Amino acid sequence: MTSSAFDFTHCPDRTLQPGLKWGKYAGRDILPLWVADMDFAAAPEITAALAARAAHPVYGYAHPWPSLVEATVEGVFAHHRWRIDPDWLVWLPGVVPGFNLACQMAGGMGDEVLFVTPTYPPIFAAPPNQQRRAVGVPMLREEDRWALDRAALEAAITPASRMLLLCNPHNPTGRVFTAEELRWLGDFCQRHDLLVCSDEIHCGLVLDDERTPHIPIATLSPELARRTITLMAPSKTWNIAGLQCAFAIIPDAPLRQRFRQSMAGLVEAPNVLGMVAAEAAWRHGTPWLAALKAQLRANLLRVAEAVAQMPGCAMATPEATFLAWIDCRNSGLVNPALFFEDAGVGLSDGRDFGAPGFVRLNFACAPAVLQEALTRMTQAMRA
Ligand SMILES: Cc1ncc(COP(=O)(O)O)c(C=O)c1O
Secondary structure (H helix, E strand, O other), X not given: OOOOOOOOOOOOOHHHOOOHHHHOOOOOOOEEOOOOOOOOOOOHHHHHHHHHHHHOOOOOOOOOOHHHHHHHHHHHHHHHOOOOOHHHEEEEOOHHHHHHHHHHHOOOOOOEEEEEEOOOHHHHHHHHHOOOEEEEEEOEEOOOOEEOOHHHHHHHOOOOEEEEEEEOOOOOOOOOOOHHHHHHHXXXXXXXXXXXXXXXXXXXXXXXXXXXXXOOHHHOOHHHXXXXXXXXXXXXXXXOHHHOOEEEXXXXXXXXXXXXXXXXXXXXXXXXXXXXXXXXXXXXXXXXXXXXXXXXXXXXXXHHHHHHHOOOOEEOOOOEOOEEEEEOOOOOOOOHHHHHHHOOEEOEEHHHHOOOOEEEEEOOOOHHHXXXXXXXXXXXXXX
């Protein structure tokens, strides 16, 4: 039981509003533990800021305003120990558009973008969206964690390699790459003259900041910062993804200029309400976030215990995110996502992440819902 000033045990009924996560199984007895948003109510300070803005009944154009920029600069420093210059910020309606823009800047048609697999599905799609080749390099499963396969990354380099599209913390494995791993990746990108696009959308959701702190790759050296586009957003951390507000941090002025040029006429500034929510999150959202993480750690324990009871299933403990990446390859299940859906639990299918035989379970939900889902899964496995 987690004691806090915030209620993470009772969640608002999401079937009452249109939405992706609960809408998918409307009218069916399937608990949705798939797409990556949380069932928890947002921090009360965010809701209050949105209500106050909505009460002013003019919703005209708005560009990021000084107090939002200031709150973001301070927030990035407070949460990630990175002192950024306000000029480095480029505002975006989402992180996915951000890494698609980065792919557009990675050389020319047919050039290659590297990333590690399994991966968040839109990362597979981004290079071909921009007429680049997607080069996925499988990670290695070590004792209780997923690791970079350095030899395979080196072997994947060709004369057409132009960019590393990093996802850190990593979706779906939940890895938070260490300073040593990031230094190796940085050196790798420098040796092969690769642009770095680092999707750090999950950086606010490190479950143990002491043990596995998030390190933005651009902070490792000024040389690395010069070739890096970092993408962040308050959306995952504070459960405001539908409000569509994100930003790129690009220290190098010419690189930033090129990024802005590829946006021109196509990608707008974020939604005004998204920016209101972002400012409130940075300024007032830290106590809520601390309480959220306590709930996520408690939920993760339940998941780990249950998975250990499922014959042939295994999982490495995620260090960040609210996502459990479950390996069902030894379970005998031909299609685990379909099997669990038939048992009343909607999970993300590993095939979409380049990993058949896996499922991804979103544990950011009320403990009672999670328990019921885990019970359904365990019983179905034993039947
Ligand atoms: C790694 C990663 N990047 C980006 C996104 C989505 O970004 P956005 O909604 O800001 O485009 C997600 C959502 O799950 C994600 O997991």
